[in-house]
Amino acid sequence: MDDTGRRKSDHIRICLEEEVEVGRDPGWADYRFDHQALPEIKLDEVNPATELLGRRLAWPFLTGAMTGGTKQAWQLNALLAVGAEACGCGMVLGSLRPALEDASALASFDVRHVAPCLPLLLGNIGAAQLAVAGIETRILGLCLRLRLDGIIVHLNPLQEALQPEGDRDWRGLRSRIAELRIAMAREGMALGIKEVGSGISRSTARWIGGLRPDLVETAGLGGTSWARIEGLRSPDDTGSRVARTFETWGHPSVESLASLRKAAPGIPAVASGGLRTGLDLAIALRLGASAGAMALPLLRAAVASEAALASLMNALRKELCLAMFVTGSRTLGDLRRAPIRGPDGKRIPFPRGFAA
Numbered sequence: 001m002d003d004t005g006r007r008k009s010d011h012i013r014i015c016l017e018e019e020v021e022v023g024r025d026p027g028w029a030d031y032r033f034d035h036q037a038l039p040e041i042k043l044d045e046v047n048p049a050t051e052l053l054g055r056r057l058a059w060p061f062l063t064g065a066m067t068g069g070t071k072q073a074w075q076l077n078a079l080l081a082v083g084a085e086a087c088g089c090g091m092v093l094g095s096l097r098p099a100l101e102d103a104s105a106l107a108s109f110d111v112r113h114v115a116p117c118l119p120l121l122l123g124n125i126g127a128a129q130l131a132v133a134g135i136e137t138r139i140l141g142l143c144l145r146l147r148l149d150g151i152i153v154h155l156n157p158l159q160e161a162l163q164p165e166g167d168r169d170w171r172g173l174r175s176r177i178a179e180l181r182i183a184m185a186r187e188g189m190a191l192g193i194k195e196v197g198s199g200i201s202r203s204t205a206r207w208i209g210g211l212r213p214d215l216v217e218t219a220g221l222g223g224t225s226w227a228r229i230e231g232l233r234s235p236d237d238t239g240s241r242v243a244r245t246f247e248t249w250g251h252p253s254v255e256s257l258a259s260l261r262k263a264a265p266g267i268p269a270v271a272s273g274g275l276r277t278g279l280d281l282a283i284a285l286r287l288g289a290s291a292g293a294m295a296l297p298l299l300r301a302a303v304a305s306e307a308a309l310a311s312l313m314n315a316l317r318k319e320l321c322l323a324m325f326v327t328g329s330r331t332l333g334d335l336r337r338a339p340i341r342g343p344d345g346k347r348i349p350f351p352r353g354f355a356a
């Protein structure tokens with residue numbers, strides 16, 4: 001196994017064996033819908049179907065970017081793809097970096113043949129990988145071979161800086177992302193941007209608003225902590241200590257979503273980072289997200305069994321539908337108008353700048 005493969009395997013092992021969620025709250029629990037004791041609708045008619053990037057989803061959910069490049073990664077990707085297809089949601093693959101480094105790794109991402117009816121399939125690549133001139137042509141080639149609907153570029157400067165082998169030169173990457181955006185658009189494929197757990201600040205959101213990607217994912221603070229994971233991987237005490245100092249660095253998921261709604265209105269936002277229930281998802285949708293995504297709990301369920309993964313995804317969908325029922329919301333449009341209160345007990349206005 002090469003270095004990238006070993007790193008990917010380490011990440012999965014640590015996520016399965018260790019506590020990698022930090023104590024900081026993503027913020028979803030600070031919001032409370034008004035309970036509708038007389039909803040005047042039937043639970044069976046609640047319908048959370050939506051469109052994202054022009055694709056029809058049975059409900060607004062994506063399995064978050066996780067892995068690829070190894071045999072174990074292929075097994076996980078296949079399970080996640082089959083699970084997502086069965087419940088009519090979308091999937092984001094893990095970073096395609098292993099396939100850029102070794103063509104034989106591409107097969108571990110090739111999920112279309114196990115889940116041909118998956119409604120939305122997105123690839124993923126680190127911004128730091130874009131530093132190599134001409135790389136966009138190779139990335140585009142991978143997207144076409146895997147029959148992807150688009151790609152999400154992840155921004156992870158903190159994680160890279162904490163990795164002994166990580167990329168430390170982040171100069172010039174804004175223009176490289178803009179070039180990839182143009183190349184993807186030429187082929188009719190979407191480009192998204194995401195963090196990996198430190199969230200999006202107001203100033204980064206402003207830059208994203210100017211770039212106008214097709215999608216943005218918050219991946220805010222409050223879920224999986226990459227500082228914690230890299231600290232646990234660190235070969236020395238200094239590395240562990242520095243990583244611990246940054247375990248709660250960044251913007252909680254709710255704050256990231258608010259920044260994006262303000263500074264990048266009209267760009268569909270996927271809420272992620274510590275999203276753990278269908279009620280969290282309902283709150284995120286009410287606050288202006290177009291969909292939600294989850295990573296760590298899906299990984300743990302998929303490793304347990306295919307049935308455990310299906311059960312978790314069904315539970316999430318049911319929780320969303322129940323939140324819709326007890327707010328009297330037949331559709332996601334109704335849910336976005338449902339009264340909700342923030343941390344100070346004050347009503348939150350309807351989301352502006354919302355986009356599907």
Ligand SMILES: Cc1cc2nc3c(=O)[nH]c(=O)nc-3n(C[C@H](O)[C@H](O)[C@H](O)COP(=O)(O)O)c2cc1C
Nearest residue numbers: 064065066094095154219223224273274294295296
């Ligand atoms: C095992 C694992 C591997 C991940 N690999 C990637 C990756 O390759 N690319 C990426 O953008 N995000 C990656 N992530 C980050 C997730 O997509 C997500 O943004 C983050 O974990 C926050 O969501 P969570 O709190 O639900 O886990 C990974 C997460 C996990 C748990």
